[in-house]
Amino acid sequence: MTAATPLASSTTEALRPHAEQTYAAEIEALAKADDRQRPPGWQLSPWAVAQYLLGGQAADGTEITPKYIGARRVVEVAVSTLATDRALLLIGVPGTAKTWLSEHLAAAISGDSTLLVQGTAGTAEEAIRYSWNYARLLAEGPSEEALVPSPIMTAMGRGSVARVEELTRMPSDVQDALITVLSEKTLPVAELGTEAQAQRGFNLIATANDRDRGVNDLSSALRRRFNTVVLPVPDSAEDEVDIVSRRVEQLGRSLDLPRVPESITEIRRVVTVFRELRSGVTEDGQTKVKSPSGTLSTAEAISVVTNGIALAAHFGDGRLSPGDVASGIRGAVVQDRVSDGVVWDEYLETVVRERAEWRDLYRACREVGA
CATH class of the missing domain: 3.40.50.300 (P-loop containing nucleotide triphosphate hydrolases)
Incomplete structure (x- = not known):
């Protein structure tokens, strides 16, 4: 016994x-x-x-x-x-x-x-x-x-x-x-x-x-x-980035995750992707995008970043990179392989690919979906 x-x-x-x-x-x-x-x-x-x-x-x-x-x-x-x-x-x-x-x-x-x-x-x-x-x-x-x-x-x-x-x-x-x-x-x-x-x-x-x-x-x-x-979704991207950053830090401490250097760039990109797909339009209001079937909530953004930090700490170089969050973003967006897969592919090609400073994220997301 x-x-x-x-x-x-x-x-x-x-x-x-x-x-x-x-x-x-x-x-x-x-x-x-x-x-x-x-x-x-x-x-x-x-x-x-x-x-x-x-x-x-x-x-x-x-x-x-x-x-x-x-x-x-x-x-x-x-x-x-x-x-x-x-x-x-x-x-x-x-x-x-x-x-x-x-x-x-x-x-x-x-x-x-x-x-x-x-x-x-x-x-x-x-x-x-x-x-x-x-x-x-x-x-x-x-x-x-x-x-x-x-x-x-x-x-x-x-x-x-x-x-x-x-x-x-x-x-x-x-x-x-x-x-x-x-x-x-x-x-x-x-x-x-x-x-x-x-x-x-x-x-x-x-x-x-x-x-x-x-x-x-x-x-x-x-x-x-x-x-x-x-309770509304966060009013601004800055508010949502602040929420995600605070909760990720708290979760990291409670889970005893190894300390990862400041990762505000990747947090901001995850939040931006989620907000744009949620609202159906890019931040600058210039490009309309389709929204997936999932909610893409702040809680899911926290989960994506936390998982990325675990990957970076245990299997990467200790710094949160696009490759660490790419699979999490895709998993959150693509709930239905057919309809959401089309939405995600279109967003990658029409939005992510066109942002020069996001080329590393584009490549990482494409590698995950390959």
Whole structure:
């Protein structure tokens, strides 16, 4: 027999620590100097939560790294919503940092981002409400000891923020289990003839994908319980380059990738390719291009660059080159070998090839596709 694998390990060994663990020092520094009014159950004031997300400097000089790069008003609306009795729905195309923002909001407000329900086509109503320890249920009958609370039920009892990811992926009848929770702030337990009441500080953040519209649309009754905030793609290429650079650096540290010298040139080129194919026109507005079937999100750009750095560090000369990112770009663009292959070939010939400073990228991409 093999030894049992432990279910938990120290945070220093975790591949991806939770936000409240990674940024504990920043949250503590903000809390110490935070003299503004805090809603019930919040560890920071709304103003300090916004500062935690947008970055800056705490009163003691601690640097607060930006978690979200975008319009300040988007963050302010999201934070202020959670200070009311309305839940927050973050909507956007894939890669617009919905999950990232959701996690950091919960971490800054409640100090716990782990009360999470992952929405899928197979998510059952028990994931929203509660389930049972069936061994105890059969032996003792329904009891509080046999009840297994869902993350949302736990958050209600603690007065914390719960999270639901990919809400529109869940079946409509499962989604509607949230209506009583969000409107009455209670969760009936019919088997015990009782209910769980939400404590002050409880709220819920849900995310939904723009591309999933029509999969399991929210009922009008449920949608009314949310304040919806649309997360846009980064406004400018510079913003997107900044986001990719920061996340790649963070991922590199967490994965212990060998240090690769400044690679802003290749990051900028990856971002430019993705933005042009996404928008259907080149940066200068002179050439129209076809868009592929995939999303080409900022998250995918981060993945392409991170993989390129791993290639450069382990199999290259330690410098990120066009050859290190070429296969990743092609893999992200060409989801459908026929239709996307045509789009990619046309873009290479009409755009990449015509840019003298991109000839090395053109050759690398052609070698990958050969």
